Amino acid sequence: MQQFLEIISKPDNIPIGLLLVGAIFFSWLAWTKARKNDLLDRPVEATMDDKVQVWPYLVRVEFLATIAVMAILVFWSVFLDAPLEEAANRALTPNPSKAPWYFLGLQELLVYFDPWIAGVVLPTLIIVGLMAVPYVDINPKGNGYYTFKERKFAILVYSFGFLVLWVSLIVLGTFMRGPGWNFFWPWERWDPHYVAVLTNVDLSEVLNIPTRLPDNSINPVAMIFGAVVVLGYYSIGPVYWILKRNTDLMQKLGLVRYAIVSFLLLTMGGVVIKIILRLAPTFLGMNPVKYVWVTPWFNI
Amino acid sequence: MALMEKFRKTDLYKSVFRHSYQDTQRNRALQIVDNVFLHLHPVRVPRHATNIGFTWGMGGITFLLFLVLTITGVILMFYYRPTAQYAYEDMKYLMNDVPFGPLMRNMHRWAAHAMVLTVMLHMFRVFLTGSYKPPRQFNWVVGVILLVLTLLLSFSGYLLPWDQLAIWAVTVGTNMARATPLLGHEGPFGAELGMRIDNDVRFVLLGGTEVAPPTLLRFYVGHCIFLPLIAVIFMAVHFWRVRKDGGISGPESKKNF
Numbered sequence: 001m002q003q004f005l006e007i008i009s010k011p012d013n014i015p016i017g018l019l020l021v022g023a024i025f026f027s028w029l030a031w032t033k034a035r036k037n038d039l040l041d042r043p044v045e046a047t048m049d050d051k052v053q054v055w056p057y058l059v060r061v062e063f064l065a066t067i068a069v070m071a072i073l074v075f076w077s078v079f080l081d082a083p084l085e086e087a088a089n090r091a092l093t094p095n096p097s098k099a100p101w102y103f104l105g106l107q108e109l110l111v112y113f114d115p116w117i118a119g120v121v122l123p124t125l126i127i128v129g130l131m132a133v134p135y136v137d138i139n140p141k142g143n144g145y146y147t148f149k150e151r152k153f154a155i156l157v158y159s160f161g162f163l164v165l166w167v168s169l170i171v172l173g174t175f176m177r178g179p180g181w182n183f184f185w186p187w188e189r190w191d192p193h194y195v196a197v198l199t200n201v202d203l204s205e206v207l208n209i210p211t212r213l214p215d216n217s218i219n220p221v222a223m224i225f226g227a228v229v230v231l232g233y234y235s236i237g238p239v240y241w242i243l244k245r246n247t248d249l250m251q252k253l254g255l256v257r258y259a260i261v262s263f264l265l266l267t268m269g270g271v272v273i274k275i276i277l278r279l280a281p282t283f284l285g286m287n288p289v290k291y292v293w294v295t296p297w298f299n300i
Numbered sequence: 301m302a303l304m305e306k307f308r309k310t311d312l313y314k315s316v317f318r319h320s321y322q323d324t325q326r327n328r329a330l331q332i333v334d335n336v337f338l339h340l341h342p343v344r345v346p347r348h349a350t351n352i353g354f355t356w357g358m359g360g361i362t363f364l365l366f367l368v369l370t371i372t373g374v375i376l377m378f379y380y381r382p383t384a385q386y387a388y389e390d391m392k393y394l395m396n397d398v399p400f401g402p403l404m405r406n407m408h409r410w411a412a413h414a415m416v417l418t419v420m421l422h423m424f425r426v427f428l429t430g431s432y433k434p435p436r437q438f439n440w441v442v443g444v445i446l447l448v449l450t451l452l453l454s455f456s457g458y459l460l461p462w463d464q465l466a467i468w469a470v471t472v473g474t475n476m477a478r479a480t481p482l483l484g485h486e487g488p489f490g491a492e493l494g495m496r497i498d499n500d501v502r503f504v505l506l507g508g509t510e511v512a513p514p515t516l517l518r519f520y521v522g523h524c525i526f527l528p529l530i531a532v533i534f535m536a537v538h539f540w541r542v543r544k545d546g547g548i549s550g551p552e553s554k555k556n557f
């Protein structure tokens with residue numbers, strides 16, 4: 001526990017505490033406002049549409065906010081020094097080596113995916129997916145005011161991505177990953193000699209299909225099994241389209257938008273599934289699942 | 301006071317302040333329009349746009365932090381040389397012997413962390429108020445670019461102290477680039493395309509096969525010149541678009557309600 005407190009109070013980790021507090025506070029604030037608006041027939045913002053002069057009504061808010069931010073920043077900087085460790089030394093690798101806090105969610109993903117997915121493909125999809133948001137969300141409601149009931153799906157997906165996948169993976173990666181990137185509960189000491197007893201298996205091996213043949217080449221049956229699982233999972237997208245293509249929503253959405261949305265959502269779901277496949281068995285004393293699909297060129 | 305009154309009538313005063321300070325509608329408007337900084341704003345806005353509960357002030361605070369970072373950053377540059385030989389020594393010197401050195405460095409570091417935080421919260425707010433919807437779609441895209449630039453600025457600055465924390469965090473972060481599909485030597489189909497440790501994307505990023513002195517110079521130039529310049533350009537576009545898209549979003553009260 002003492003070690004946990006030490007890590008949590010490391011100067012460079014303070015932003016994570018603030019992120020956690022900020023995310024919770026602002027979710028609560030937005031939720032309260034949305035609830036209130038949802039019970040009214042015009043959102044509160046619509047009743048505040050009379051024009052006011054920027055000088056002084058907006059400028060004074062900016063002025064006060066500036067003073068508050070500067071005061072907090074100066075206070076923070078006077079009382080807490082930025083860290084400066086020993087001089088850089090290539091021969092001395094710290095264990096664990098961690099990226100800056102805002103990348104720790106991505107670093108944590110390395111547990112569940114190979115680096116090309118965790119470090120390159122997923123970040124790219126996050127960026128591209130975020131940019132696509134305004135073009136795939138064709139719901140005209142809820143533009144410019146807080147609401148939940150008019151855009152439940154969009155808000156749930158975004159909040160899940162931000163609060164659960166982004167924020168809590170950062171928290172997990174920073175506070176609960178010790179030497180060897182092993183998992184430690186807050187009350188456990190980070191033991192550098194800790195060796196995980198469980199061995200990883202591949203999904204096919206759970207069903208007694210060995211991933212590799214005795215000569216260590218890849219078992220084609222396992223490879224085909226993996227392909228079926230992964231492609232089968234992604235085919236939920238097209239199948240759902242075929243079933244629902246005549247509904248109003250799908251007609252409005254159109255095939256291109258639907259393809260983008262379903263691919264992104266399935267990928268997001270896939271991340272969750274792989275996290276569960278990896279973590280859940282450890283808590284049940286079973287072997288964690290490493291890969292779903294092993295090929296000579298890439299593993300998923 | 302009489303002296304002040306006299307001063308207000310001089311050509312000097314009138315050349316600087318173009319209108320009186322009397323509290324009239326007209327002067328309130330002139331206050332905004334006649335000031336190069338304030339005229340980023342419209343003269344009048346809908347009342348909900350001045351409500352901090354609506355915008356959380358996060359976009360503005362992000363910009364304020366960027367300004368703080370620019371000023372403290374320039375001061376740090378006076379004391380910092382981006383070579384492996386001096387970088388760490390300069391940091392020590394700054395922290396121990398430069399008057400207000402620690403304050404400047406601390407403010408720079410904490411403002412950088414805070415900016416990453418506020419940009420995420422700003423984005424959360426913009427999402428929750430649906431402010432990316434027409435006609436603001438493109439400004440959201442500009443925003444995503446600003447988010448990426450903010451992260452890159454913070455990450456490139458992390459290396460500059462050239463201590464253990466710096467090089468290993470950046471080593472871990474840039475190791476991902478090895479695994480880039482097609483372009484990294486350990487990525488899928490990288491080797492097939494002739495990628496080696498000394499010619500792939502990571503090599504270009506680091507200026508070598510590991511985080512070494514050339515990386516420091518690369519990150520320094522990126523951090524102090526290239527990235528801030530690009531960020532300023534995108535911020536200009538971002539602010540311009542906020543105005544051109546009709547100011548802060550709000551319910552179209554007459555039409556829909």
Ligand code: HEM
Pocket residue numbers: 355357358359360361362363366419422423426429431432436439440441442443444445446447450535538542547548549550
């Ligand atoms: C360096 C980063 C950024 C700065 C300095 C910045 C600054 C601002 C400011 C000052 C505003 C005015 C309203 C407010 O304060 O909320 C604004 C609005 C806006 N920002 Fe940003 N922003 C940044 C990043 C982003 C990001 C990451 C996004 C989203 C991906 C975004 C999307 C928007 C949109 C759509 C608006 C219009 C909102 C409305 O009309 O209600 N911005 N930004």
